[in-house]
Amino acid sequence: MNSADTAWMLVSTALVLLMTPALAFFYGGLVRPKNALNTMMMSFNSLGFVGVLWAVIGYSLSFAPGNSLIGDASRVLLRGVGLEPQGTIPHLLFMSYQGTFCIITAALISGAIVERMRFPAYVAFISLWAVVVYSPVAHWVWGGGFLAKMGALDFAGGTVVHVNAAAAALVAAMVIGPRKDFKQVALAPHNVPFTLLGTGLLWFGWFGFNAGSALAANNIAALAFTTTMLAPAGTLVVWALLDMVRLQKTTAVGAGTAIVVGLVAVTPAAGFVGPMSAIALGALAAFPSYFAILWRAKTSLDDSLDVVAAHGLGGTVGAVLTGVFAQKALNGVADGLLFGNPGQVGIQVVAIAAAAAYSGVMSFALLKLVGLVLPLTASADEQALGLDLAAHGEEAYVHGGGMDAADVLDRPSLGAAPALSPSPALAD
Numbered sequence: 001m002n003s004a005d006t007a008w009m010l011v012s013t014a015l016v017l018l019m020t021p022a023l024a025f026f027y028g029g030l031v032r033p034k035n036a037l038n039t040m041m042m043s044f045n046s047l048g049f050v051g052v053l054w055a056v057i058g059y060s061l062s063f064a065p066g067n068s069l070i071g072d073a074s075r076v077l078l079r080g081v082g083l084e085p086q087g088t089i090p091h092l093l094f095m096s097y098q099g100t101f102c103i104i105t106a107a108l109i110s111g112a113i114v115e116r117m118r119f120p121a122y123v124a125f126i127s128l129w130a131v132v133v134y135s136p137v138a139h140w141v142w143g144g145g146f147l148a149k150m151g152a153l154d155f156a157g158g159t160v161v162h163v164n165a166a167a168a169a170l171v172a173a174m175v176i177g178p179r180k181d182f183k184q185v186a187l188a189p190h191n192v193p194f195t196l197l198g199t200g201l202l203w204f205g206w207f208g209f210n211a212g213s214a215l216a217a218n219n220i221a222a223l224a225f226t227t228t229m230l231a232p233a234g235t236l237v238v239w240a241l242l243d244m245v246r247l248q249k250t251t252a253v254g255a256g257t258a259i260v261v262g263l264v265a266v267t268p269a270a271g272f273v274g275p276m277s278a279i280a281l282g283a284l285a286a287f288p289s290y291f292a293i294l295w296r297a298k299t300s301l302d303d304s305l306d307v308v309a310a311h312g313l314g315g316t317v318g319a320v321l322t323g324v325f326a327q328k329a330l331n332g333v334a335d336g337l338l339f340g341n342p343g344q345v346g347i348q349v350v351a352i353a354a355a356a357a358y359s360g361v362m363s364f365a366l367l368k369l370v371g372l373v374l375p376l377t378a379s380a381d382e383q384a385l386g387l388d389l390a391a392h393g394e395e396a397y398v399h400g401g402g403m404d405a406a407d408v409l410d411r412p413s414l415g416a417a418p419a420l421s422p423s424p425a426l427a428d
Contacts, residue, residue, distance in 0.1 A: 002088040008217035009089045009097055015208025016100035020047055020107055022205055026198025026256065027111050029191040030305050034386025035115045036190065036396035042110035042122060049123055050106045050130045054099040061135035062098065068146040070136045087215055097212060102138070105161045106130045111305035112169035115187075116179045116383055119391040121374040125366055129168060133362045137164050137355050152351035153326055153334060153344070155224065156213035158268025158319040159355045166312025167359035169303065175367045178302035180380045187304075192252050199256035203232065206263045210270035223330060224270035227278035228263065234282030235262030242290050261289045261310050265318035269325060272333065277325035285317045316352055323348035 024043035031039045050058075060075035075081055078095065086094040106126040113122070140147040141154050154160055179187065189195060210228040214221035239258030243250040265285035266278055273281065292309035303309070323345035326336035335341040367376065382390040389395060 001085045001090065002216070005088040005216040005218075006090065006093065008221065009093050009212060009215065012208035012212025013093065013097040013100055015205045016097065016104070016212065017047075017205075019100075019202055019205035019209065020044070020104045022198050022201030023104060023107055024198070025194045026202060026260070027114065027305055029194030029196075029198065030189045030253070031114055032187065032386070033190045033397050034388055034395075036388065037394055038119065038387035038391050039110070039114045041119070041392065042114065043107040045123055046103050046107040046126060049127045050103045051099060053127055053130055054102045055095070058102055058131055058135045059095050059098065061131065062102075062138040063095075063143045066139065066143075068144075068149065069140070070145075071139050071143055089215065094215070097215075098138070098142075101157060101161060101209075102130055102134050105134055105157070105165050108161070108165040108307060108311060109169045109172060111307040112173040112303045113176045114304045115387065116378050117172070117176050118375055118378050119387070121370050121376045124370045124374060125172070128366050128370070129363060132366060133168065133359050134160075134164065137358065140354070141351065147351045147354065150350065151334060151344070151347050153272055153322050153348065154268045154319065154351065155271040155322075156210045156267045158264070158315040158322065159351050162264050162267065162311040162315025163319065163352055163355045164359045166308050166315065167356040168363035169307035170312065171360050171363040172367060173301060173303045173308075175364065175371075176377050178300070179304070180383045182302045183300075189253055195256050196252055199259050203259060203263060206267075210267060214271055220271045220331060223274075226275050227266050227270045227273060230275055231266035231269075231278040231282030231285075232259045232262030234279040235259065235265065235286045238283045238286035239290060242286065257289075257293070257306075257310060258286060261285055261314040264311050264314035265321070267315070268319045269322040272322055272326040272331045272336075274325075274327060274330060277327075281318065281321045281325060284321060285314055288313045288317055312356075319348050319352050320345060 020043050024040035027043065028036045028040040055078055057076050059078070059081070060073055061071045064071035064073070064075040066072040078092075081091050081095050083090045083092060085091070106129060109126060109129070110122065136145075138160050139145045141152060141160050142148065147159075152159070181187070207225055207228055211221045211225040214224055236255060236258045239254060239261075240250045243254055262282040262285060265281055269278070269281055289309050292313050293306050296303060296306060296309060322336065324337040326334055326344060327339055328335045334344055336344050370376065378387060378390060
């Protein structure tokens, strides 16, 4: 084992764990005040339920020896997972680091169904999903499964995390249905500073997410660290320019969304591409996500916080462009299209399609299964009251606390669309 590698992975594990509370702030600021705590609890509870299930069974299904589709049960209850080396770090540390990925991936799904999914049903769904969907897909790519054998490149989770979660989010939004007042009132963000705080903490944690995926304190970690800094910068520049050309103004929520899209896009590529390629990748990723959010706001799909546009499209574009910009000279793994290996793009597309199809089908089945036992959708009265009180018996903002929920409940937004996306400047 290597002490420097162990120290770096201890830090990286803590950084990635921080991303789940960061996601709570990012999502929590984007909803109405009567649902702020419920939205944040959807992320925080993943730390518990998904974290425990990862140790009990998820790690074994993901990383234990098995077949091309799933790991076996040899690591259930962490049997044989101790302080022995896993590469150059303790096996327990490797398990913990990978667990933080599973936790935040499950939490990402919540952005599509906030403000109307019943909390017990949500917890049951993400718990099952982490075992039945996330673990097999992680095995396919990172545990020696069939996508790894095909040569699919996913440095830190474009396919395993973002495409996987977005497919589940899309299905969940369709099965749960829209909010009772969707398209009737302005569903505006209530605390943009919360969202910006979440954005900053996500970017901070993402250095552990991407650079930590080198699993060592080495040159690949330094490369991933640099590309994680540069790609979101490229996305932010293009996003701001699109806003200024289209609307002659930019928004803080738009900036936060752009940064997240850039981070998502560079995730599969972080340790495979050079710095200039990272900027180009981030810049290119801005276009599909920007216009998808604009389009979605005009449809009947209530993907509340545009998980599909930000994480689904961002992860898809990033995974495909990994097949374009990857350089074997940097990573020793594979070249992409621009460096003489056009077949890598096809491999990336197969990996994306496999993860999205499996996640979509299984998520639908799991939601229907949970729905047989627990009601999935909050009633109209519960939604009107707010899920903070209905589900938790608490309020984010009490009377006299600077913002009275009764004063802002379903308030109209000046010049806004009936339903606002995470980037309000995109709503006509």
